Amino acid sequence: MEYYKNKLLSSYWTEINLIGYKIELLEKQKLEYPKKLEREIIYIGNKISEINDSKQRHCFNCEDTKSKGWFRYIKEHFLCNACHQYKKRNNGKNRTNQLWLKIEKHNRQCYICGVTQTKFWRRHSELGRYLCNPCGQTQRGYYLKRRANKNSEGIE
Numbered sequence: 655m656e657y658y659k660n661k662l663l664s665s666y667w668t669e670i671n672l673i674g675y676k677i678e679l680l681e682k683q684k685l686e687y688p689k690k691l692e693r694e695i696i697y698i699g700n701k702i703s704e705i706n707d708s709k710q711r712h713c714f715n716c717e718d719t720k721s722k723g724w725f726r727y728i729k730e731h732f733l734c735n736a737c738h739q740y741k742k743r744n745n746g747k748n749r750t751n752q753l754w755l756k757i758e759k760h761n762r763q764c765y766i767c768g769v770t771q772t773k774f775w776r777r778h779s780e781l782g783r784y785l786c787n788p789c790g791q792t793q794r795g796y797y798l799k800r801r802a803n804k805n806s807e808g809i810e
Contacts, residue, residue, distance in 0.1 A: 674699065713737055715748045764789055 677699050712719045713734035714727050721734035733741065740749045763770050764786040765778045776790030777783070785793065 766793075 677695055710719055711721075711724055711732050713721065714731040715733060715737040718734045718736075721736070723735035723738070724732045725735070725738040727733045737749050741747065762775055762784045764772070765780070765783040766785060766789040769786045772786040772788075774787040774790075776785045776787065776794075778785050
């Protein structure tokens with residue numbers, strides 16, 4: 655048990671995962687352990703779970719922790735979907751700090767009507783402004799009608 659405790663304190667994740675696997679195997683064997691040993695196994699298992707939960711994936715470039723897709727970058731590091739796509743399109747260059755700006759969805763407000771909750775948000779022509787779906791559809795329809803009128807009048 656002391657050996658496993660010392661390994662737990664080390665920074666070798668593969669060893670920690672191996673220890674966790676060994677503990678799982680011991681638990682599956684359904685053997686009767688002395689109370690002290692059983693408490694030790696539970697304690698070490700809980701510590702491993704805490705370490706694995708705290709080792710959340712984060713983007714090597716922008717430090718993002720919430721992404722729909724992850725891509726391996728260097729050894730044990732990952733890139734979020736946005737950084738990976740940018741790197742792919744721009745000959746291996748990482749995204750710059752200006753592109754890391756993120757606006758949380760729960761902070762959004764419709765620029766026209768002021769609604770804060772909708773299923774679908776649309777971008778306004780002004781940077782950082784958003785439109786709810788109905789306002790976005792209305793504005794888009796207005797723009798398309800206006801454009802059609804200009805074309806029919808011969809104005810470009």
